[in-house]
Amino acid sequence: MQINEIIQFLEEIAPLAYQESYDNAGLLVGRADQPLQGMLITLDITEAVVQEAIQKHCNLIVSHHPIIFHPLKRITGATDAERAIMLAIQSNIVLYAAHTNLDQVAEGVNAMIAERLGLLHPQVLAPLRGKLKKLVTFVPHAHAAALRTALFHAGAGTIGQYDECSYNIEGMGTFRAREGAHPYVGAVGEQHQEPETRIETIFPAHRETAVVEALLRHHPYEEVAYDIYPLDNLHPRVGPGMVGELPEPLPVDVFLKHVQKALQTGCIRYTRYTGMIQRVAVCGGAGVFLLPEAIKAGAQAFVTADVKYHEFFRAEGRLLLLDAGHYETEQFTIDLLERLIRKKFPNFAPLKSEICTNPINYFS
Incomplete structure (x- = not known):
């Protein structure tokens, strides 16, 4: 197996097009066109994690947080990140990060938090616009079924939990x-007049090249007539945060204990709230920017991290705002990545890092 097979799979699940503009997800160090010897999964890449990869004979490290996030002006070994990068290059270890692109997909980081909390019917909290397009094309009736199949295989035709979606009209070209x-x-x-089928189908914007290539490859005409329309629809499975419901309402103190146990956190900061908790919004890492969306969604609690002092005031008693810790809310991303890769490649066993990279300690 090649390293780029793993990367291609990860980017099918969490396309780089979904990362935030400030982010730096993707291949960061090394070449992907080489055989995969072993893979180590971690939340953060540190010098100790690279040493661990060397000891375990792994030449690929996949992290959630990009080790290269802010621009580097020099790599001299003055910082842990610089030393980790230098050691990775010297040891021919590839470094890859799946960050906010993995945060933004329905099967990603926030789905793992929702699973840990036992939330039912989780949905994306803040679906994004501008991530969908529509293809319209015209093809002889006899070729319509084969062309639709090719377009679906290229990534078109999915709406929520339904796939192979299209609308077809017969006409004369x-x-x-x-x-x-x-x-x-x-x-x-x-x-010439030709009886044709007009095919309309939706596709994720980042799949445009693949969809058009499939169209041109499988359409019988020398010159293919087609239109692509940008859509303002919300993408129901792409966006930050998730919201779901507990099986039954819980008092605040019971809910806090539930979160503490589920996320294995030593400390939770939270606001005052007097109601019962059943509908819960979550966002791993720094997610307080979604507080208005959590309130709008009718959540009685919002579990996130990195909440500043004055930001707690914005809850205004309308819900329970919890800061459960950045590392604590995202640590299970390691388990998520391992699960996804094992399911896709059942004969390959990625390793989870045994090093806790949380830089924060708690004194009580």
Whole structure:
């Protein structure tokens, strides 16, 4: 197996097009066109984690947080990150990060938090716009089924929990082949009428190249007529945060203990709230920017991290705002990545780092 097979799979699950503009997810160090010897999964890449990869004969480290996040002006070994990068290069270890792109997908980081908390019917909290497009094309009736299949295989036709979605209308197409053309039907210089099917189907914007390539490869015409429309629809499975419901309402103190146990956190900061908790919003890492969305979604609690002092005031008693810790809310991303890769590659066993990279300790 090649390293780029793992990377290709990860980017099918969490496309780089979904990362935030400030982020630096993707291949960061090394070349992916080499055999995979072993893979180590971690939340953060440190010098100690690279040493661990060397000891365990892994030449690929996949992390959640990018080791190269802010621009590097020099790599001299002055910091832990610089030393980790230098050691990885010297040891021919590839470094890859799946960060906010993994945060933004329905099967990603926040789904893992929702699972840990036992939330039912989880949905993306703040679905994004501008991530969907529509393809319209016209094809002879006899080729419509095969073309639809090709488009679906290229990533078109998925709406929520449904796939192979399209709308089809029968009509009459006209065209005249000019000198130098090689028409599939009709003759040069004569107008031709062809019974055609108009196919409309939706696709993720980042799949446009693949969808158009499939269209051109499987369409019988020499010149393919097609239109691509940007859509303003919300993408129901792409966006930050998730919201779901507990099986039954819980008092605040019971819910806090539940979160503490589920997320294995030593400390929770939270606001005052007097109601019962059943509908819960979550966002791993720094997610307080989603507080208005959590309130709008009717959540009685919002579990996130990195909440500043004055930001706690914004809850205004409308819900229970919890800061459960950045590392604590995202640590199970390691388990998520391992599960996804084992399911896709059942004969390959990725390793989970045994090093806790949380830089924060708690004194009580």
